[in-house]
Amino acid sequence: MYCDYFKLITHPFLDGNYFNNIRLLAAQDFIRQTLNQGGIAIIGGNKGVGKTRLAHEIARESQRKVLNLSAVAVNDADKESLGQLLACCFHLKKWRTLPTSILPLRIAEFFGQTENTAQPWLIVVDNAENLCAESYEFLRTFKSYPQSSRISFLLVEERKGISVEGKGCRKPFPHTDYHLLPMSFTETSEYLSQRLQSAGAEPALIHGPVAKLLHNASGGRFQLINELAADSLNSAYAEKTPSVTYRQMKVCIEARGLMPGRKKCLTLLIASYMLFGGILGWTYFNYAKPYLPLPVTLSQKLHEIPAGANTISEVGSNERHGMRQLFQVWGYDVSADDAFCDQAARAQLTCKKGTAILDTLIEEGMPWLSPISVDGQTVYVTVVKVTDETLDILIKGDTWTVQRNWFDSVWAGEYTQLLPQTPSGKSVINNTSPETDTAWLDMTLSKILNLPFSKTGRWDNDLTGKIKLFQQRENLAVDGRVGKGTLIQIAKRTGNMPELLTKEDL
Template identity: 25%
Template sequence: MYKAFFNLTDNPFSISPNPKYLYMSERHAEALTHLLYGLRDGGGFVLLTGEVGTGKTTVSRCLRQQLPEDTDLAFILNPALSTEDMLASICDAFHLTYPQPVSLKALFDTLHHFLLQNHQAGRRTLLVIDEAQHLMPEVLEQLRLLTNMETDDAKLLQIVLIGQPELQQLLRQPLLRQLAQRITARYHLLPLDLNDVDSYVRFRMQVAGSLQPVFTPSAIRALHRLSGGIPRVINLICERALLGAYAAGCERINDKLLAQAAYEATGVRDEGSTRSVLSFSLVGVLMLAAGWFGWQQWGVLPQPPVKKVSVPVTLPPDANLLKHFDRVIAEADYEDQAMQQLYRVWGFEAAIDEASCDAAQRVNLSCVQEFGTLDDLLKLNYPAVVHLTEEDGREIYAVVLHVADGQADLLLGSERWQVSVEWLNKVWGQGYTFLWQLPESGHTVISKRSGVADVRWLEAAVSQALRLPVRNKVSRFDAQLTDKVRQFQKQEGLVEDGVAGEQTLLRLVIRSQKAVPRLNGRIPAQQTVSNSDEIENTGGDS
């Protein structure tokens, strides 16, 4: 209906795969490079993960197009199979005949013979498994045994596993540690950033015949925010936006029209947040249900139950509580899981292999790793991942959420516990990692070369910190602003260079009154796992 109205020759946002609409963002190209490197390296397994709709199929299609001509390829689309059925499906994909009645040994021998023949003929054999998060552990172990077949310099079979983030968790199981060690290349595909969303929309519109921009810059920003940068969701929203603009007789699509289209296409309303997420579900409903949409809702969300345990100062009145605490402690030994929880405290849902300092700047945060005491952390006043060591040598990673009145709220795994500060100091391991919010531009340095927005942000922040009047229309990093920065740096014991570097910006943000997570304020934590028969629930107040 809208094609003639916008002078289009085709539907630019159809979710059906069409090679002419293939857009390779920088991240997709990087993912492809990682996969090709892993295959050329001769390893057994290569891994590609990403949220639903981020473009894993796009990357796999490009991978197949760039394979050498001497490669035999099998592609498995439905891996939810038993071990025997999986081997049979692989044989079928390679057009191999196998003895009847079917047995595991016969299938394995058939594949072994085929792989040897292929290698002797100078050919390579590649198996690609999509939706690999549905693979059963015993099937994955059988696949690992297939990759045991090798020569002195190469594997007879290489396997590419493509799946959602749950695949990363699956491969962390102790049973699959040998397979995990054989992954020679892995890449987690993140959603598109704002610039890529703009380029993606322009590219598809131009391929469909559009000569003029239809989506305004404000619409692109709203699209990035509401889609989470996921191409499939972008297509859904843009398709509905074009239809809505046609119905309204609008030749340009602005942010209001785009927001309405997003609501109609996905059910997600625009709350006005300016933050993106590391990974977003297809319609964002899961994050909303869990209370993780953004920090603008803080203070509104209900407080989850807190489990109080006074270890090791006094024995809790409930022995079951102590046993449960010990079980939780035993499972809190992964730093990436604790970092994932810290991102959730800030309102972002990070995939487990992206829950690191490296990903922070993508969501306008900065990540700092420090060594110091609990008192040092309290001066910073930010929630942090802390490395704790118990008397028996067990190492624990927890998120310190709140400290007051001799008590500290911790996130251990997915549960929230209240412990004594005395116990926390005893097991303190010195190291901690915290996040803080960068200026709107995401820049970590503001100097004379910075833009007007950064300069005005700095003028407001440093003036408020020094209790001086804020100049509302300052447009450049002038001598007066330089003097204010130096005065603040002197007050904080920093190098007085008049340039707002990362340490200066951090101190300014710490002293601001912005509603961000603080150790001295209540922070909504992820909903806790509780069992009324074992856990003493004390409600939201501690």
Template identity: 20%
Template sequence: MYNDFFGLKETPFTIAPDPRYLFMSERHRDALAHLLYGIGAGGGFVLLTGEVGTGKTTVCRCLLEQLPANVRLAYILNPKLNAIELMATMCDELGIEYDPRESSLKTFTDLLSRRLLDNHEQGLNTVLMIDEAQNLSVEVLEQIRLLTNLETNQKKLLQIILIGQPELQELLAKKELRQLAQRITARYHLRPLSLNETKSYLEHRLRIAGVMRPVFKGKAIKLIHKASGGIPRLINVISDRAMLGAFAENLHHVDVRTVNKAVSEVLGEKTDMAENGSLVNHWKWAVPTLLVGLTLGVTAWSFGLFNDAVGTSSEQQPEHIAQLADSSQAASINEQTTKVGETDESSIKTNDVAGENVRENISKTPSELAEEFWGEQSWDRSGAIASQNLLALWGVSYLPFQSPDACSFAANYGLGCDQGMTDWKFLSQLNRPANLKFTTAQGGDFWGTLIEIQDQSVVMQFGENQVMIERKKINPMWTGEYRLFWKKPAGFRDPVGIGSRGAEIIWLTNFIEMSEGITIEPDNVFSEQVADWLALFQMEHGLISDGILGKHSIMMINNLAEPSIPKLFVERLQVEK
């Protein structure tokens, strides 16, 4: 209806899964990578979960287009089946003939077993993928687990991918399914789009539909993201209704007022963001704010702060920080770095940035800062949310109900856990993202995730909010307590020294040969030569020079040997002890 009005070739925001409109965010690419890994892993279960409308089916369709030639896939879309129906459907998908009147599980198991062995002998991998798997019964899931018992001496004959809503995680946490849960080799939880991704998503769909110019104003995009929660399906529904409303009012841009109406009509909700507001409400806050602003301006001028404030624009923030934050409070990065709709909001943004920078020079108590970090979120008192965010940086999907101890859970992925009391200097040496414990007089204890150290500032994540703040401002809140994860070499359990043997020694001697060109013989024995080299390495990297291979020495080696592990990206650091 509105296509000609906006110059569109077709409607951009339908909910039909048109592959031409596929938008692969970083989250969707990660999810696809997990599925592709699962197909090639050779046995076990791979789990992909996500809220309704986050794009799980989109990822599945993308996977189907990228299947290796040696894969034979059984794709089940309707999981509300009993065990017999499931086996029959698998036979249908794999082209196995059977008697339609057959009702014996043994017969179906034998048929499937023969086909799996035939595929294996031909060098083919067989994959069972079940969508909407949260609807599976416990009995059917147990039957699926039994199918993974079909194996040779080298590998399992069937790889299974389960895709479903978050309830699937709860289902698999049941005691009677613990054997299945132990066979899950990879998990990924697909999260909604961030604010920047929502903006890119809207622009992408409009571009495919034939319009290159901006259609949605900056604040309208923020409201769409807030109302939809970043869920692509809801973004489509709200955006389609908003464009229809703009067409009805002969508006060539979609503004906040139009999106407010669309949200109310689509979701039955009223939002609290307004573009202009009523004249009465405007002056209720405008006059006091003007007086306060004038007072602050005079004070800032008298202390020489005004020039600094004007000279510090939002464009001076590092570009990569602008992509971190999903939502914003007074202290969030996103408020200063997200650039949308600049054409029609430039004068407002100029005043906002100047005022924000003046306010930044006014000291805030630790409790006030902490409240800004969390906004309307529930504070993380136990550290469970921080552990979830930290493990996500390692590519591990962790939900607290899976295991109350994040360290024990991380061990399943070959990760060790390091925790205790420390300072910024040692954290920068280890160069690992870490969970930090904070406390304030009013707010009590809470946890956050340290993502980056940059000069005298740090990037922290509190729940879903990411913020940049000077270390001197966060120091009064930090208790010094930390927790981080690190990658263990194969075979490592406890610190080892002279005389030890094992896979971890081979890992160390291989690194020595790679980095120094020194051949260690035999390579599986911790000799005095190895101890001497390690002691010198420890001294050069600020560790206790004891010649014993422990977790901190391993972290330092991994900094050089493992470029893919998450790091703090410490640059130009001037450490305050």
């Protein structure tokens, strides 16, 4: 049809087409950094903006063994379980009857088999908005096993379909989140030109005003851009015009019901503002602004550059800001509403508060949160590095280097730390612990010590011997008990917790 008419060598606007611009290349690099470290990344956004295309491009360039999955909600009610999806894919025995708590262990054992250890994996889950809350618990538990370090997860979800309640039932877990926005008009124009040129046509087939009309109607969404571009080229072929006309594009847009009455609504909105301004006077415009929806052109503030803060007290950071920063150091990007000490259990962590001297906290080797008094204000800072002369502290994402003697003078010794827990959320493991914890401990210590895994999941003499050997290697008290100190060292050796930087680490 239109390909022969316009002498195109291929269809330029197929669903599988991909287009790399500067923003998408940066997004790929940002997400790939997490995946290369065996992490979890989530791509979110509205329907049709190109989330799945971006995920497939990342997977194609990943040099990993890729497993593509798609989550489905049955009757818009029952959510999919990621653990059961993987168990089914890997043909685990009796996977339908495996308890939810044991699935992460069985999947980890699968990846620990000799034939699966040579190449890293990337598991891509499309339509992840259909995953149940237990799926995110599965991810948290699975990533605590040593075998998971080679396994990356890329989830693709439609944000519009996730309710506030659905987000709230997810427990925080370390991940990178990227929200994919629709294309701008400039990006849409570049995409149209690139696709037409790759098919052997001139970019002028869909020229400026027509491309602008297409962009406004599609909202910058890949799916609609492709559909409208293909529809309009068919219309141009049917009417035998040398390029797509404004009228043809408008007919295609209206046929899809995308823009009826839009200009009238915008005109009415502007007229309402003019009437409102005439009655009250533009002096009061700023008071009305928060209560009325402004068009983008009226709401943009040009050339507004915020002044930089010169001192720590000017930046400021209350306890909630500080806790959010501490969670971020651990890899959990939580909202300010959830940044409380008593919420740490949701991230499989224990929150501990106390007082100590600086040398004691340095010896423990973990970042901590402390309130300091600066210019009569209390500012919460996260200490991430200590040398003989200086400390590096984080305040709202920015790093400040301060003198050690100055920090001592403004700090009263108070601190807050986050400590690792077991997979079942405990702070100790002993002979009364659930199988989930003892199996995790045996598998993790076996990996660290390069010893065979017993696969019993029981507290026995073999496991006690591994605990004592690990404690001896880490200069801990060799008592065969697994408490705070042993769990911290296990987390450090498996890379599952941040460490306090010192001059030796530089």
